[in-house]
Amino acid sequence: MKESGLSFLRAELAQKPTNAQRLFLLYYNGILVDLVVLNLFAEYSGKVVISSFAVSLCAAVLLQLLLKLTIAVEHRVAAFFKQRRGGLAKFLRYFCAWLVLFGSKFAILEAINFVFASDVRFLGAWHGVLTLIVVVVVMLLAEEAVVRFYRRLRSRDQPSAGD
Numbered sequence: 001m002k003e004s005g006l007s008f009l010r011a012e013l014a015q016k017p018t019n020a021q022r023l024f025l026l027y028y029n030g031i032l033v034d035l036v037v038l039n040l041f042a043e044y045s046g047k048v049v050i051s052s053f054a055v056s057l058c059a060a061v062l063l064q065l066l067l068k069l070t071i072a073v074e075h076r077v078a079a080f081f082k083q084r085r086g087g088l089a090k091f092l093r094y095f096c097a098w099l100v101l102f103g104s105k106f107a108i109l110e111a112i113n114f115v116f117a118s119d120v121r122f123l124g125a126w127h128g129v130l131t132l133i134v135v136v137v138v139m140l141l142a143e144e145a146v147v148r149f150y151r152r153l154r155s156r157d158q159p160s161a162g163d
Contacts, residue, residue, distance in 0.1 A: 030143055035060035037139045047131040051119040059120050070104040105133050
């Protein structure tokens with residue numbers, strides 16, 4: 001079999017990634033997905049205004065970091081209440097998780113306003129908070145879709161029990 005000039009593209013030559021590389025790819029993927037979603041909203045919606053691509057890239061990085069921080073805080077709060085017993089603890093676990101996830105959008109919007117001033121604006125109900133929530137939900141759904149696609153590629157390459 002003749003060796004082509006593109007032999008480096010063969011999957012069997014790929015090395016198993018380290019945990020640091022996996023973490024890098026997780027954030028890299030998240031930032032790129034956020035960047036695409038943010039720019040699609042900026043292009044096709046009148047409620048997201050971004051002054052340039054470079055600003056949208058920086059905003060995507062900031063959003064990714066703040067969203068990961070929000071999820072980490074939510075998990076810690078949930079873990080705190082999960083250790084307690086009873087109906088009130090269960091109610092507080094879900095209520096506080098919702099409070100962190102919902103309330104964080106106000107903090108994220110303020111962080112974006114502080115860092116980018118008028119270069120990034122979310123317009124609409126509640127001074128843009130509703131628009132930000134929609135954008136963040138779409139970002140999270142898009143990230144999840146990419147992760148699920150990635151996982152399906154793994155199961156596709158696994159030999160079946162009958163092989």
